Amino acid sequence: MFLYITIGTNDLARAGRFYDAVMATLGFERAAENASEVGYRKPGERTRFWVTRPFDGRPATVGNGSMPAFDVADRAAVDAFHKAALANGGSDEGAPGLRPYAPHFYACYVRDPDGNKLSAVCERDSAS
Template sequence: MAAFFRVSSFTETCEESIGLSGPDHRTPAQGPRKWISFLEYNTMLSGVCIGTNDMNAAGAFYDEVLSTIGMTCVLSEPAERGYAAADGRITLFLVKPFNGQPATSGNGTQVMFYAPSSDSVDAFHSTAISCGGTDEGAPGSRHYHPDYYGAYVRDLDGNKLNVSLEIRRDAKNS
């Protein structure tokens, strides 16, 4: 499962800056690009670390929750765990803070995941709640975008998580 980020009106600028402007990088059937896979284009973001105060409890939580969207733990050490999608590339780390201080959640910070289906969004949310997480927004549509479907939870350490479907352009905008 590839991860995507939205580039909106900056698409052409982004493509030009990485040498992908012009007709050769997209077929006519594909139309202009509005989503760029960071696995395909090798962006600077390599992953996200989430601090935890209880690695065993957090590991059990994330093992269950992330399995709903196809991610598994591929690295397990006493002070860190790494999760990857099918490509095996670790993009999410659970860590005990290096400085030895308690892990805290960030105000205004959330970790966002894409789900392959609305059923996966529902499963992510319900699994997180059943594993001790707290509800921050039930699965459903939101005003952000007409095609948005997602949910919000907090993990055992209070970190906010979002899961949603990838929003694709409709055919009239291709």
């Protein structure tokens, strides 16, 4: 559905360190970088997640109600994403656990160092 997603940062080096750690838990790698952005992808795929300084040169701000949610393979990946986020400058917005949205909706919620909200979600039964 989406070609790519971008989120803003005011400190690209700090954001890069954070996203290098958390995206690795989901099987993503840093695939592109320049003075204003870093991009992540799954190996062999197109770069679909970008962290960027705003093009207009103004400070990055957090979108109230905006939240990329990453579909992950299993609950262990959700747990690892949350742990990596907290260990690399992120903050907790909801520890890993089942949510009422669907029978097997296991998710966590974090904020990156710029305040962008992120989620990692597994909708598969833990026994699968």
